[in-house]
Amino acid sequence: MVLRYMIYDVFTDTRLAGNPLAVVFGADALSDETMQALAGEMNLSETVFIRTAQNPAHAARLRIFTPARELPFAGHPTVGAAIAISELNHADQHPDFDIVCVLEENVGPVRCAVKLSDTGASFAEFDLPRNPVRTDLNLDRQGLADALGVKLSDLGFENHVPAIWSAGVPFLMLPLHNLAAVEGVEFDVTLWEKAAPLVEGRLASAYVYCRGGVHHAAKFHARMFSPDMGIAEDPATGGAAAALAGAIHQFDALPDGLTPILIEQGVEMGRPSFIHLHIDVKDGAISKARIGGQAVKLASGELHL
The missing domain is CATH 3.10.310.10 (Diaminopimelate Epimerase; Chain A, domain 1)
Structure with a gap:
C-alpha cells in the first residue's frame, strides 16, 4: 500500500516555525494500531489521517494521533488538515479562493472556513465543536x-x-x-x-x-x-x-x-x-x-x- 503524505507547519506563515503536522491521505484502510505506529514514527506532536467522510456532504473524516495516543479533537491538525485538503482539491482555483467545509472528528463535526493564498501560507478558522x-x-x-x-x-x-x-x-x-x-x-x-x-x-x-x-x-x-x-x-x-x-x-x-x-x-x-x-x-x-x-x-x- 502506498499513501501520500504532506508535512505542514501550522500556526505560522514561515517554514520551520509553528507546529509541524503530518497529514496522511487515503487512510481508510489503516487500522488503529497502524495509525498509532505511524504517529510514533513521525514523532511530531500530532499526525492526522484523512479518511472518507461518513456524511457525503462533509469534506473528510479525521483521525488525530499524538505519539502516545489518539485525541478526539485538536486545533493544529484541524487547521492543517483543512488547509491541506483545500489546497489539494482546489489547486486550479484562483488565489484567495474561500472555502467552507465540515471535518468529522471524534468530538463531532467541525465547521471550517479556509482562505487559500498563492503566497505559500493559507489561513483556516474553525468553530469550536464544544464550548469550554x-x-x-x-x-x-x-x-x-x-x-x-x-x-x-x-x-x-x-x-x-x-x-x-x-x-x-x-x-x-x-x-x-x-x-x-x-x-x-x-x-x-x-x-x-x-x-x-x-x-x-x-x-x-x-x-x-x-x-x-x-x-x-x-x-x-x-x-x-x-x-x-x-x-x-x-x-x-x-x-x-x-x-x-x-x-x-x-x-x-x-x-x-x-x-x-x-x-x-x-x-x-x-x-x-x-x-x-x-x-x-x-x-x-x-x-x-x-x-x-x-x-x-x-x-x-x-x-x-
Whole structure:
C-alpha cells in the first residue's frame, strides 16, 4: 500500500516555525494500531489521517494521533488538515479562493472556513465543536509549582487561578505571574506525575500562560507540556487555546460582543506560533468561539506500508 503524505507547519506563515503536522491521505484502510505506529514514527506532536467522510456532504473524516495516543479533537491538525485538503482539491482555483467545509472528528463535526493564498501560507478558522467547561478538582498548588520549577507566589495573576478547562480535550490551565516566569519554566516530568491530577482517567496536560507576550500584538503567551500525550513540549496547541477561552471569559469577565485574542506559543522552542482566538459573548455566556491560523506546506512524499 502506498499513501501520500504532506508535512505542514501550522500556526505560522514561515517554514520551520509553528507546529509541524503530518497529514496522511487515503487512510481508510489503516487500522488503529497502524495509525498509532505511524504517529510514533513521525514523532511530531500530532499526525492526522484523512479518511472518507461518513456524511457525503462533509469534506473528510479525521483521525488525530499524538505519539502516545489518539485525541478526539485538536486545533493544529484541524487547521492543517483543512488547509491541506483545500489546497489539494482546489489547486486550479484562483488565489484567495474561500472555502467552507465540515471535518468529522471524534468530538463531532467541525465547521471550517479556509482562505487559500498563492503566497505559500493559507489561513483556516474553525468553530469550536464544544464550548469550554471547567472541572473543579483539588489541586496541589505547591506540587504543581515545584513541577514547573517556579515559586508558589508565581502561580496566578489578577483573577486568573489554576483550573481545569476543556473544549474537547482537558488541560490544567496554569496562569503565571509574568512573561519571565513562563520563560523560566523547567518542566519536571517526575514531579508532574506526582502532583498533577487525573482528568477523565488520564494525567492532566500542563498549559502554562501569562498575559502579554514577546510579539507586541500577543495578548497571551503560552507553553504546553504533556507526558500523557508523549509530547515533551508543544509549539502550538489549538485545543488548549480553545479551552483557554473559558478561563479568559470567566476570569476576565468578558463583556457581550466579540473579543479577538492573539496567543503566542513555541517561542522558547525557537518555533514561534500565533493562534487567533475569537470569543463571542451573549447575555454573559460564550455563544461561540473560533480558532484560526495560517499553515504552510513544507514537504510531501509517500508512505510504503
